[in-house]
Amino acid sequence: MQVKTIQEVFDWTVQFHTQMAANFFSVRELMGERNVALADYCVDYEKKLAEDLIGFKAISEINTLNTYCYEYFLENKDIVQFTDLDRDQDLNAQAIQEYLSTQHQKVLDVYSYLSDKAQSPEAQEKLNQLHELEEQGLKQMMQSINRHADM
Incomplete structure (x- = not known):
């Protein structure tokens, strides 16, 4: 996926959460019985975050940040590539936490960068809200x- 505009950042983030959910679902059979419930929780929460972002996108109009979106993703090309869970490792709670933290930090970094570059208070406020949504979602999953x- 090529990301150039703020609307495409929304789409990328929704796709990110959808892929995270699909990834957790795909490794369920590799986990012990105890961690299957954990994987199911991650699937459900990632889907919820994707749905929240779809709703947020529907009520947001942000066009001033398109240049900064393009620059960020051009400089960080690897961020667009989704990283699956390593199926060769022990998929326990610690591995899941490390994976979630690493992957979600990519999204948090995008929204922090764009918020810092925002030229209007409205755009900065919306991006701060998105950052908060992502951060709270990650905290909730970690807890x-x-x-x-x-x-």
């Missing part, structure tokens, strides 16, 4: 994984 590991 749930920690609770699951404690059980």
Whole structure:
């Protein structure tokens, strides 16, 4: 996927969460019984984040950041490529946490960069809201994984 505009950033982020959900679903059979519930939780939460972003995109009009989107993705070409979970590793709670953190940090970095470049308070506010949505989603998943590991 080529990302040049802020609308394409929305699309990229929705695709990111959809791929994360599909990836967790695809590795369920490689996990022990205990971690299958964890994978199911990640599938559901990633789908929820994608749905939230679709709703956010529907109410947002941001056009001033297109140049900065293009520059960011041009300089960070590898970010567009989705990284699957390593099927050769032990897919336990720690591995899932590390994977989620690493992958979601890519999205957080995009929104931080774009927020810093925003020229209008409205665009900056919307991007800060998206960053907060992503950050809170990641925190929620990490807390749930920690609770699951404690059980």
